[in-house]
Amino acid sequence: MIRLWIAAALFAAGALTIVLSISGIFRFRYVLNRMHAAALIDSLALGCILAGLVLMTWNLRFVPKLLVILAVQWISSPIASHLVGQMEVRTDADSCHHMKTEDQTSADSGPSRDTHAEPARTAVDFSDKEV
Numbered sequence: 001m002i003r004l005w006i007a008a009a010l011f012a013a014g015a016l017t018i019v020l021s022i023s024g025i026f027r028f029r030y031v032l033n034r035m036h037a038a039a040l041i042d043s044l045a046l047g048c049i050l051a052g053l054v055l056m057t058w059n060l061r062f063v064p065k066l067l068v069i070l071a072v073q074w075i076s077s078p079i080a081s082h083l084v085g086q087m088e089v090r091t092d093a094d095s096c097h098h099m100k101t102e103d104q105t106s107a108d109s110g111p112s113r114d115t116h117a118e119p120a121r122t123a124v125d126f127s128d129k130e131v
Contacts, residue, residue: 003055010052017045031088035081042077046070 017040024037050066057063 003058007052007055010048010055014045014048014052017041017048021045031092032085035085039077039081042073046073 021037021040024040025034028034028037047070050070053066054063057066
């Protein structure tokens, strides 16, 4: 009986994570921020729901299959997110306005303690032009 209550709590946590992530997807304007909100669905929410399913089934025949589903999702999702993020940075001309490097963040906060620091990079050229 306790196992079912724990599984129900995991299902509820997964469902709540999905709802909050979907609201974040619609609320954010920049693609990389939306991708971060979407990543919560396939990492935290899927983990909670599959852990709840493991507790509900408690059958050694189904548990490895659920763990394989989780492993495949956790391996493939970062690869797909990286490709989408890389394409966004390559194709969005205004991407430098949405991102700041650590050098720019420290330069905005005041004078740096390191007097020999390299100048901050303002934009990255990912064009596929031949040199």
